[in-house]
Amino acid sequence: MPLSRSAELLKALIAFPTVSRTPNLALIEHVARLLGAAGIACTLVKDEAGTCANLFASTGPANVPGVLLSGHTDVVPVDGQPWTMPPFEATLRDERLYGRGTADMKGFVACAVVAMIDASARTLRKPLQLALSYDEEIGCVGVRRLIDVLEIAPVRPELCVVGEPTMMQIATGHKGKAAYRAVCCGQEGHSALAPKYLNAIHVAADWIAGIRAAQQRLAQTGARDDDYDVPYSTIHVGTIRGGKALNIVPNECTLDFEIRTLAADRAQPILDDIRRHAETASAAGHGGPVYLPRVEEVNAYPGLDTHVASDAVQFLESLLPSETSKRKVAFGTEGGLFSTRLSVPTLVCGPGDIDVAHKPDEYVALAQLDACDAFLARLVDCLH
Numbered sequence: 001m002p003l004s005r006s007a008e009l010l011k012a013l014i015a016f017p018t019v020s021r022t023p024n025l026a027l028i029e030h031v032a033r034l035l036g037a038a039g040i041a042c043t044l045v046k047d048e049a050g051t052c053a054n055l056f057a058s059t060g061p062a063n064v065p066g067v068l069l070s071g072h073t074d075v076v077p078v079d080g081q082p083w084t085m086p087p088f089e090a091t092l093r094d095e096r097l098y099g100r101g102t103a104d105m106k107g108f109v110a111c112a113v114v115a116m117i118d119a120s121a122r123t124l125r126k127p128l129q130l131a132l133s134y135d136e137e138i139g140c141v142g143v144r145r146l147i148d149v150l151e152i153a154p155v156r157p158e159l160c161v162v163g164e165p166t167m168m169q170i171a172t173g174h175k176g177k178a179a180y181r182a183v184c185c186g187q188e189g190h191s192a193l194a195p196k197y198l199n200a201i202h203v204a205a206d207w208i209a210g211i212r213a214a215q216q217r218l219a220q221t222g223a224r225d226d227d228y229d230v231p232y233s234t235i236h237v238g239t240i241r242g243g244k245a246l247n248i249v250p251n252e253c254t255l256d257f258e259i260r261t262l263a264a265d266r267a268q269p270i271l272d273d274i275r276r277h278a279e280t281a282s283a284a285g286h287g288g289p290v291y292l293p294r295v296e297e298v299n300a301y302p303g304l305d306t307h308v309a310s311d312a313v314q315f316l317e318s319l320l321p322s323e324t325s326k327r328k329v330a331f332g333t334e335g336g337l338f339s340t341r342l343s344v345p346t347l348v349c350g351p352g353d354i355d356v357a358h359k360p361d362e363y364v365a366l367a368q369l370d371a372c373d374a375f376l377a378r379l380v381d382c383l384h
């Protein structure tokens with residue numbers, strides 16, 4: 001059987017090695033040419049260097065709210081992963097397309113582009129729109145520039161569908177995330193005289209003690225949302241670097257940590273709580289004086305929390321098979337930014353399985369692409 005148009009386009013998209021932090025312009029220009037051939041004008045919103053771009057396109061009337069399909073074009077690196085097939089070349093095997101980004105999330109991007117082209121041949125009451133971003137995987141970096149543009153547009157969409165892989169189920173929410181770097185400073189000195197100097201790793205340890213105390217409080221008495229696997233806000237230290245040699249008191253230690261928040265929580269009060277606990281730990285450890293790190297926010301994006309009983313959910317359910325489930329997902333998406341900054345009801349629904357994303361031999365089942373095509377065809381029918 002010949003491949004669907006979406007699967008064929010996905011094969012082409014996989015061949016653009018659009019790893020985050022590297023150019024995606026060739027892919028964006030490829031999509032812009034396809035849309036242009038269907039008479040759809042595209043707006044490119046580039047980064048400072050001009051090598052990465054977001055793409056915005058709209059088909060149908062410009063003066064009424066429509067439905068925005070959102071996807072990111074970047075993929076995570078393949079370095080060090082034991083791929084058994086070429087990651088940037090689509091391989092068809094067992095009714096699946098393999099390649100980096102097939103699930104996360106060029107499969108949805110391909111389906112969305114095909115839906116735009118099909119929609120352009122119809123007379124629509126409401127527009128169908130497409131937003132493609134760059135550098136999502138490193139903290140929703142690219143899409144912010146696009147949202148800057150959409151924010152001042154006279155008409156905003158009435159619904160945004162983010163096509164991250166949910167196996168075509170409806171995800172109504174995800175946690176927000178804030179990433180931080182804590183830089184702990186000390187004084188270098190001979191380790192034989194250690195108590196005379198301030199040990200930067202010990203300062204870091206006190207901060208980590210604060211993190212663990214704050215986590216315990218969140219887990220025991222914090223806000224809860226049982227729709228999540230881990231039903232409370234979480235804190236985690238990912239990396240720690242410090243010290244030169246065992247016989248030198250370290251003068252610097254850096255640690256990277258993150259806070260993932262439920263809709264009911266904010267990162268700042270949690271950070272304040274960490275600080276209070278760290279002060280106590282530091283005072284105890286240093287016999288009175290308190291030494292805390294300098295904490296910088298590296299990156300943050302808001303959570304998503306669309307009400308399950310909202311019109312948006314009902315509308316999406318009407319376009320999907322009756323057995324479709326509603327849930328919240330563990331991973332973050334650009335949906336939090338669309339929902340918070342544009343006040344647009346936003347849901348996550350896309351082809352493929354998040355369990356194979358970011359891994360070697362990532363794939364999407366052809367049946368998932370077909371299911372997404374069918375969903376988008378019904379959506380276009382509704383906009384007609």
Ligand SMILES: [Zn+2]
Pocket residue numbers: 072104105136164
């Ligand atoms: Zn993704």
